[in-house]
Amino acid sequence: MGFEELLDQVGGFGPFQLRNMALLALPRILMPMHFLLPVFLAAVPAHRCALPDTPVNFSHQDTWLEAYLPREPNGRLSSCLRFTYPQALPNTTLWEEGQSLKELQAEASTEPCPQGWEYDHSEFSSTIATETPPCLTLQWDLVCEQKGLNRATSTFFFAGVLVGAVAFGYLSDRFGRRRLLLVAYVSSLVMGVASAASVSYIMFAIIRTLTGAALAGFTIIVMPLELEWLDVEHRTVAGVLSSTFWSGGMMLLALVGYLIRDWRWLLLAVTLPCVPGILSLWWVPESARWLLTQGRLEEAHRYLLCCAKLNGRPVGKDGLSLEELSKVAAAERVVRRPSYLDLFRTPRLRHISLCCMVVWFAVNFSYYGLSLDLSGLGVNVYLTQLLFGIVELPFKLLVYLFVRYVGRRLTVAGALLGTALTLGARLLLSSEMVSWRTALAVLGKGFSEAAFTTVYLFTSELYPTVLRQTGMGLTALVGRLGGSLAPLAALLDGVWVSLPKLTYGGIALLAACTALLLPETRKAQLPETIQDVERKRAPSGLQEEQMPMKQVHD
Numbered sequence: 001m002g003f004e005e006l007l008d009q010v011g012g013f014g015p016f017q018l019r020n021m022a023l024l025a026l027p028r029i030l031m032p033m034h035f036l037l038p039v040f041l042a043a044v045p046a047h048r049c050a051l052p053d054t055p056v057n058f059s060h061q062d063t064w065l066e067a068y069l070p071r072e073p074n075g076r077l078s079s080c081l082r083f084t085y086p087q088a089l090p091n092t093t094l095w096e097e098g099q100s101l102k103e104l105q106a107e108a109s110t111e112p113c114p115q116g117w118e119y120d121h122s123e124f125s126s127t128i129a130t131e132t133p134p135c136l137t138l139q140w141d142l143v144c145e146q147k148g149l150n151r152a153t154s155t156f157f158f159a160g161v162l163v164g165a166v167a168f169g170y171l172s173d174r175f176g177r178r179r180l181l182l183v184a185y186v187s188s189l190v191m192g193v194a195s196a197a198s199v200s201y202i203m204f205a206i207i208r209t210l211t212g213a214a215l216a217g218f219t220i221i222v223m224p225l226e227l228e229w230l231d232v233e234h235r236t237v238a239g240v241l242s243s244t245f246w247s248g249g250m251m252l253l254a255l256v257g258y259l260i261r262d263w264r265w266l267l268l269a270v271t272l273p274c275v276p277g278i279l280s281l282w283w284v285p286e287s288a289r290w291l292l293t294q295g296r297l298e299e300a301h302r303y304l305l306c307c308a309k310l311n312g313r314p315v316g317k318d319g320l321s322l323e324e325l326s327k328v329a330a331a332e333r334v335v336r337r338p339s340y341l342d343l344f345r346t347p348r349l350r351h352i353s354l355c356c357m358v359v360w361f362a363v364n365f366s367y368y369g370l371s372l373d374l375s376g377l378g379v380n381v382y383l384t385q386l387l388f389g390i391v392e393l394p395f396k397l398l399v400y401l402f403v404r405y406v407g408r409r410l411t412v413a414g415a416l417l418g419t420a421l422t423l424g425a426r427l428l429l430s431s432e433m434v435s436w437r438t439a440l441a442v443l444g445k446g447f448s449e450a451a452f453t454t455v456y457l458f459t460s461e462l463y464p465t466v467l468r469q470t471g472m473g474l475t476a477l478v479g480r481l482g483g484s485l486a487p488l489a490a491l492l493d494g495v496w497v498s499l500p501k502l503t504y505g506g507i508a509l510l511a512a513c514t515a516l517l518l519p520e521t522r523k524a525q526l527p528e529t530i531q532d533v534e535r536k537r538a539p540s541g542l543q544e545e546q547m548p549m550k551q552v553h554d
Contacts, residue, residue: 011311012231160212184217192271250389362511
């Protein structure tokens with residue numbers, strides 16, 4: 001008897017699994033609140049060079065600003081430069097007799113803001129970009145020449161997620177999912193509080209990177225801990241349902257960001273929910289499948305009996321004897337631990353792995369590129385964030401319908417194509433067409449989320465059982481690399497203002513074409529072995545090898 005048959009005995013989907021999903025909803029909500037926090041945390045409000053006080057007898061503020069600030073090519077006053085010497089303007093008290101405008105323009109020279117910047121605090125009372133501690137040597141001012149450091153904080157965070165995912169993946173297999181989830185909660189709490197207390201940019205960047213590593217535990221542990229208690233038939237439905245908590249977290253972030261305008265208190269607000277999360281672990285069950293692979297039969301027996309009791313399954317001691325569990329445990333143990341190299345040893349598996357890496361990179365790259373760039377939409381950042389969260393819900397429902405009736409491959413390719421087209425259409429619209437640009441941005445966000453939701457399901461069905469976890473680990477690793485590079489791509493606007501969106505859309509289009517090269521898995525058989533994957537290359541008349549493959553449940 002295998003573990004799937006054992007799970008059928010105690011109930012593969014019932015009150016026990018629903019309670020588990022509810023308990024694990026909190027980390028799913030917290031993840032987007034941290035992953036997308038730079039939308040508010042690193043926001044750059046309107047700013048200009050700090051200038052001397054306006055004279056008391058000077059009534060025209062705009063004229064005073066023009067005397068100190070040069071104009072950009074678009075006609076706006078510069079945010080990053082000021083005249084080295086104030087420029088006297090005709091018909092003002094600064095104008096001296098005998099001066100000609102031509103002489104003044106010839107002598108005009110500019111310099112970066114020597115006295116720092118003044119910020120518009122109407123939307124944000126404080127962000128890391130505007131942080132100005134009392135000690136001027138610690139002044140952050142992550143604008144103008146320093147704006148790259150502002151964007152880099154997101155890259156540092158996602159780099160931490162990438163490293164943390166590798167560490168938590170290994171440690172959770174070594175010491176258990178539940179124990180490492182506690183480590184993730186505690187370390188996220190400690191690092192989040194420490195980030196809010198940062199006194200310098202370097203301190204903040206380092207601790208924020210460690211926070212990303214800690215939060216990676218949620219991404220790695222929560223899904224296996226949930227899915228390993230679910231039967232195969234309900235995993236798709238449960239996966240789509242659980243992903244709605246991510247959208248809920250996005251909408252909650254918009255509300256919290258609107259209510260708390262100071263970045264330190266905002267960071268605390270999205271971190272402190274880790275406390276009830278730590279307490280909730282008392283009711284979160286360890287994975288019985290993992291316990292059996294470790295030979296901890298009595299603990300697995302206790303959790304399985306609890307599952308059967310809550311699901312109303314009359315399982316007696318004879319039905320779950322330790323002897324039977326020992327047989328299941330022996331079947332669950334893998335003789336040789338698979339490696340990433342196994343994903344590239346055979347032709348078809350190598351083809352699948354390379355295509356999936358391209359798709360995962362593009363999905364993460366375009367998703368976080370769209371999510372973290374809310375500029376130029378003409379709507380305040382709080383409403384935009386709320387719309388980005390709301391639009392994901394109907395798109396998740398569409399994903400569920402499309403993967404059932406159209407197929408996984410076309411759904412992923414279509415969603416990526418939709419993302420690319422909406423980004424391209426935004427480039428064709430003038431800056432005055434604010435409503436259309438906002439609508440396209442929200443639509444593109446929905447398409448990118450649809451691609452994100454589908455790619456999880458699709459990839460898990462492409463790899464054989466013996467390499468499924470390894471394949472998901474590799475593609476997720478490449479995806480996090482795409483997420484870490486997405487904020488830096490926004491800096492390409494210094495070369496050409498449309499280049500970031502062109503980059504996001506171009507890579508999404510490339511991935512849409514790549515997704516079409518993957519085999520369809522709707523109503524296909526779930527491969528168990530590497531031979532099952534490679535066999536699809538052979539003529540149909542060839543005698544099948546190995547065991548028959550499982551049918552994929554829609």
